[in-house]
Amino acid sequence: MMEELACLNQNGLNNTCMFSKQSMQSLKSVMTVSTYKKGTNVFWEGDPADKLYYVLEGRVKLFKSAYDGKDLVLHYFMEGDLFGEIGCFGSAENLFTAAAVTECKIGIISEKELEPLLLSNAGMSFEFMKWIGMLGQFTQIKMRDLIFYGKNGALASTLLRMIHGYSRSDEDGIHYTISLTNTDLAQLIGSTRETVNRMLQAWKNDGAIDYYHGSIVIKNLDYIKAICHCEDRCPLNICRL
Numbered sequence: 001m002m003e004e005l006a007c008l009n010q011n012g013l014n015n016t017c018m019f020s021k022q023s024m025q026s027l028k029s030v031m032t033v034s035t036y037k038k039g040t041n042v043f044w045e046g047d048p049a050d051k052l053y054y055v056l057e058g059r060v061k062l063f064k065s066a067y068d069g070k071d072l073v074l075h076y077f078m079e080g081d082l083f084g085e086i087g088c089f090g091s092a093e094n095l096f097t098a099a100a101v102t103e104c105k106i107g108i109i110s111e112k113e114l115e116p117l118l119l120s121n122a123g124m125s126f127e128f129m130k131w132i133g134m135l136g137q138f139t140q141i142k143m144r145d146l147i148f149y150g151k152n153g154a155l156a157s158t159l160l161r162m163i164h165g166y167s168r169s170d171e172d173g174i175h176y177t178i179s180l181t182n183t184d185l186a187q188l189i190g191s192t193r194e195t196v197n198r199m200l201q202a203w204k205n206d207g208a209i210d211y212y213h214g215s216i217v218i219k220n221l222d223y224i225k226a227i228c229h230c231e232d233r234c235p236l237n238i239c240r241l
Contacts, residue, residue: 013165015138015237016054018130026117027054027082031107042048042098042106049085049094050111058104062096063187073187074139076101076241078165082131086111126201138238147191149228154189155199156227159209159218164240173210174218178241188241 015198016024031054036042042053042060053060057076062075074096077083085094118125145157166178180188182196189196200216203209208223209216218224225232 001199013240014078015131015134016080016082017237018134019127020123021129022126023121027109027114028107028123028220030113030117031109033105033107036100036104036106038100038102038104040100042100042104043084045092045094047094049092051111052082052084052086052114053098054084054109055079055081056105058100058102058106060098060104060106061101062098064096070190072190073184073189074142084115101173109124134238141234141238145228151189151191151195152199153228154191155185155196156224157230158185158188158241159224160228160230161217161240164236166241172212172217172219174221175212176215179215186239 019027020039021165033056036058046067057079060077060081060083061073062077063071063073065071077098085096085100086203118128142154142157146154149157161176162176162180163174167174167176169175181193182200183193186193186196203223204211206220206223208218208220210219211217224230
C-alpha cells in the first residue's frame with residue numbers, strides 16, 4: 001500500500017510533490033494509521049497542534065467556522081496530501097477544523113516523531129520549508145481572488161481549481177467528477193447558496209456553463225478564466241481545491 005502511494009506525487013496535484021522518495025519513506029515509517037468515517041472530524045479548531053496528517057485514502061476538507069455558524073472551506077485534501085499544523089512551526093493550537101468528506105484512512109505523524117527526522121536530515125528540512133511555503137502561497141492566491149475579484153472571481157477560480165483532479169473532458173464540455181452542491185461552493189468562497197445560485201444562473205444565460213444530471217458543465221472555459229483574470233501560471237498543486 002505505502003509503495004503504491006509513493007507514485008501519487010508524480011501527477012503534480014498532490015501537495016507533497018516537493019518531497020523526495022527517501023523523505024516520503026522516512027515520513028511513512030513513523031506514521032500510525034487511523035480510519036475516519038464520513039462526516040467525522042480529524043481534528044478540531046483549538047486542539048493541540050502537535051500532529052501532521054497524510055491522506056492514504058479518501059478526501060478531507062479544512063475549514064474555519066465563524067461565530068454566526070457559517071463555514072469557510074479553505075482546502076480539500078486528497079490521497080497523497082499532507083496537512084496539519086505543528087507547534088514548532090509557530091502555532092500551539094490548530095487554527096482550523098479538518099473533517100472527513102468520505103471514508104478516510106489517514107497516516108498520523110506526531111511532532112515528537114517528526115522533529116528527529118528534520119533535525120537529522122537537512123534535505124528533508126528544506127523540503128518541509130518548501131511545503132509550508134506552498135501551503136501559504138495557496139492561501140494567498142485564494143484570498144487574492146476573493147479580495148480583488150469579488151464573489152464572482154472567487155467562484156470562477158473555484159470552478160477552475162475543480163477542473164484539476166476532479167474533471168473529465170467530453171464533446172459537450174468539461175464535466176466534474178466531484179459532487180459539490182451550491183452550498184458547498186458557497187462555503188468555498190465565503191458566500192451564501194443564494195448568491196452562488198444567481199451567479200451560476202447568469203453564467204448559464206451567457207452560455208458559459210450548463211448542467212448535466214444536476215452537475216455543472218463548463219462550456220466556455222475562456223469566459224470563466226476572464227472573470228478571475230486567470231494567468232495560467234499557477235502550478236497544479238496550487239491551482240486545485
